[in-house]
Amino acid sequence: MPPAERREKITAEIVARTGITEPLIERLVRGFYAKVRSDAVLGRVFEARIHDWEPHLQRMFAFWSSVALMSGRYHGTPMAKHMPLPVDADHFDRWLALFGETAREVCSPEAATHFIELARRIAASLELGIAGAQGVLLGNGERFRRNEAGEMPG
Numbered sequence: 628m629p630p631a632e633r634r635e636k637i638t639a640e641i642v643a644r645t646g647i648t649e650p651l652i653e654r655l656v657r658g659f660y661a662k663v664r665s666d667a668v669l670g671r672v673f674e675a676r677i678h679d680w681e682p683h684l685q686r687m688f689a690f691w692s693s694v695a696l697m698s699g700r701y702h703g704t705p706m707a708k709h710m711p712l713p714v715d716a717d718h719f720d721r722w723l724a725l726f727g728e729t730a731r732e733v734c735s736p737e738a739a740t741h742f743i744e745l746a747r748r749i750a751a752s753l754e755l756g757i758a759g760a761q762g763v764l765l766g767n768g769e770r771f772r773r774n775e776a777g778e779m780p781g
């Protein structure tokens with residue numbers, strides 16, 4: 628089967644199983660970032676870097692469409708964007724908590740599970756990359772913690 632056809636088949640299977648649609652992705656992303664922006668842990672990390680939210684939200688619709696539906700809509704380099712951020716395990720835990728909360732509010736249980744599993748995997752890989760950029764090689768299941776001196780620029 629040619630790759631494009633295979634991808635269409637996988638997308639159709641995901642849609643049949645989860646009911647995920649582009650408008651649902653938009654509701655999830657908008658709801659999630661509304662929580663993020665008013666969050667005590669994450670708000671300031673985003674507000675320091677994102678001045679125009681609508682383009683960021685549009686990029687995130689494309690990202691989640693690519694990741695959750697294999698639509699191929701997103702072309703970007705998330706790892707490079709996250710490497711310089713002043714974040715560690717606490718930020719990722721909070722990110723995942725808010726994302727999971729929003730997904731369960733907005734989506735069917737099947738769709739929420741699909742989004743949450745993907746988010747967990749991507750978050751773990753970003754945390755690994757951020758640790759690596761700080762010269763910390765995380766072992767299996769290990770988390771990245773900044774030191775007490777709080778070497779957290781920004």
Ligand code: HEM
Nearest residue numbers: 672673676686690703704705708714718719722746749750
């Ligand atoms: C510690 C948690 C996180 C924080 C504080 C964070 C923060 C940010 C910030 C500030 C940006 C904008 C960067 C820029 O434009 O310079 C960004 C972009 C982005 N984030 Fe995160 N993020 C976090 C976790 C995640 C996770 C878990 C995912 C995926 C599941 C994700 C996916 C993305 C994507 C796709 C972009 C757009 C990159 C691009 O410009 O193409 N982020 N994030």
